[in-house]
Amino acid sequence: MILRPLREHDLDRVMELERELFGPGAWSRAAYREELAQAGRYYVAAESDGVVVGYAGIALGEDSEVMTVGVATAHRGRGTGAALLADLVERARAARARHVFLEVRAGNLGAQRLYERAGFESIGTRPRYYGDEDAVVMRLTLRSGRGDLTAAP
Template identity: 90%
Template sequence: MILRPLREEDLDRVMELEHELFGRGAWSRAVYRTELGQPGRYYVAAESDGVVVGYAGIALAQDSEVMTVGVASGYRGRGTGAALLADLIERARVARARHVFLEVRAGNTGAQRLYERAGFAPIGTRPRYYGDEDAVVMRLTLRTGQGDLTAAP
């Protein structure tokens, strides 16, 4: 598996995965086109044998936000999600972010474990954020002081 920047020509495959992974909550091609063109956004693809098997994105700022993480069902449990997330966190470090935030479905315990292993901690909930389900808000602290770029929950 290799990680590389997500490109517009990957969007056919991303749309397949979006609908498989997120159903009614799937982003549209137009949303991805906009995201890929936005300053301060970074999207990465995980590719295996020439096929995109996962992707992730982050909005980079002092308080960065993970926008999405998606991994094809056959590639879960193989470190694909962890590799994508680690790449996003490294981009946030380089951008000198203080924190990285994300929302995850309250019922998605597998994703929550992935985020906790990366150092994220739950800090609250957003009731009915996904319409039918609450979101758990999680935060990773990257800088606790001037020049300190170590992860701290």
């Protein structure tokens, strides 16, 4: 598996994965085009044997926010999600982010465990964030107000 920047020509495959992974909550091609064009956004693809098997994105800033993480069902449990998340966190570090935030479905315990292993902690919930389900809000602290790193690399 290799990680590389997500490109517009990957969007056919991303749309397939979005439907598989997120159903009615899937992002549109237009939403991805807009995200890829925005300054301060970083999207990465995980590729195996020439096929995109996962992707992730982050909005970079002092308080960065994970926008999405998706891994093909057949490729789960192989470290793909952890590799994508680690890449996003490294981008946030390079951008001198203080925190990285994300929301995850309350019922998605596998993703919550992945985020916890990466050092994220649950800090609250957003009721009915996904329409039919609450979101758990998680945060990873990268540096304190003095600029020292406080999370393990």
